[in-house]
Ligand code: IMP
């Protein structure tokens with residue numbers, strides 16, 4: 158049973174039921190596309206872990222999972238990120254699916270894509286829970302997307318505001334006045 162949203166939430170964009178049902182649909186697409194193969198789901202800590210977990214449970218083909226962590230060099234240089242914790246295992250000759258919480262400007266995803274592509278995987282795809290194409294600066298090929306969202310800051314399903322709200326089961330827009338600039 159979904160709980161009442163906290164007061165910092167302006168409105169719910171996608172309910173827990175909508176999120177779960179859309180994840181099931183995308184998991185079915187993935188299971189069909191990779192049928193007969195193993196797929197390795199790779200997520201960046203921490204935001205995408207929630208989505209990866211929900212997605213993996215609905216995928217009906219064999220999956221492996223691995224994680225990495227990145228840290229940015231600050232806001233002055235968007236996209237300037239480095240690997241803070243690397244994957245546990247090589248991805249050479251594997252079918253890799255990069256799992257993202259949100260593709261916004263595209264800088265983070267492009268960095269990850271280039272980094273992983275340099276390790277000679279058999280294939281590499283991108284699957285994101287949220288896509289905010291209106292803010293895209295660098296183009297990245299999104300293969301699977303659950304939802305397109307408007308240009309508003311959102312939380313829930315792994316997405317945070319100052320490390321909070323990741324555990325909300327729905328995707329919600331935060332009140333502008335509660336977002337300290
Ligand atoms: P990009 O490099 O601009 O595509 O940024 C992607 C990262 O920014 C995501 O992985 C999130 O951690 C963070 N981010 C972007 N938009 C939001 C949002 O609306 N809510 C929470 N985090 C966000």
Ligand code: MG
Nearest residue numbers: 204316317318
């Ligand atoms: Mg974040």
